[in-house]
Ligand code: FES
């Protein structure tokens with residue numbers, strides 16, 4: 299799992315004034331909106347006795363822990379300890395990590411890492427979002443598989459005729475013509491020719507009037523840390539799926555999908571679009587959950603790659619560089635999680651690096667290095 303990236307952690311319409319717990323990189327966070335409507339993202343772990351702030355309550359711009367009522371502001375600084383006499387000073391260490399947040403494309407993005415603003419990798423661009431000819435839907439599902447296995451599945455064109463049969467691929471024509479990969483620092487994309495199956499159901503009715511092409515171009519790509527794009531050009535229009543693979547833990551993934559279509563743009567077709575997205579995921583799910591080893595190997599030579607696996611190989615190479623740079627949060631770093639522990643570690647937030655005078659202000663140690671570990 300990679301720190302130092304913007305992670306889309308929740309749909310924006312799911313976050314209000316009530317505290318909302320989200321999980322990413324094997325750590326819990328609490329989201330809530332301030333009075334001005336800005337989303338705050340704090341570590342969900344109270345430094346006093348480890349209460350979950352997400353079970354507490356929001357007053358003004360502060361959140362109160364449900365256990366002894368300590369109040370933290372939106373920068374994560376404790377501003378009130380109810381059991382203390384008024385004149386007693388609040389300890390400097392009474393603070394939790396706060397993570398920068400941005401709302402974009404109907405998602406809440408949190409920067410999970412301690413890089414200064416100028417060094418942060420960019421949030422991927424979703425050009426269809428502001429295009430009025432596109433209609434947006436959102437969908438989510440949890441699967442019991444590693445998020446990188448899930449991510450690679452989406453950019454893997456050669457599985458479609460086998461896993462999706464005639465729903466999506468064409469079992470009679472499983473060949474993948476060679477494709478060229480466009481790589482950037484944080485992404486890789488390719489236009490891949492797939493033989494299309496005849497469209498069925500509602501979408502098929504309209505497509506019948508159009509001649510069926512021999513190949514359709516599907517644009518497939520990954521954008522670090524965990525987004526994959528699938529742009530399908532159907533005879534009736536374009537369908538784009540942006541698929542966020544959120545690592546709840548190393549072996550459990552919350553898949554959040556935003557779909558854009560420029561056909562049947564009335565709200566009446568939203569449920570049908572969501573059903574199609576769900577059908578695709580339900581076909582992929584048992585295969586991805588059955589993959590062994592569960593975690594993506596670090597060494598390229600640990601699995602066999604062929605020409606059509608180019609996007610996955612590009613992903614593994616880029617990831618290997620970032621691991622070398624120290625951005626990896628692996629199993630050994632995860633102290634909180636689904637087994638009982640005595641010690642907690644936290645993804646370091648920018649305040650740790652920005653304020654050297656706070657170097658010793660943190661109770662919970664940074665996970666996998668970080669400025670103060
Ligand atoms: S555990 Fe949060 S106030 Fe005591």
Ligand SMILES: [Fe+2]
Nearest residue numbers: 451452461582
């Ligand atoms: Fe698939």
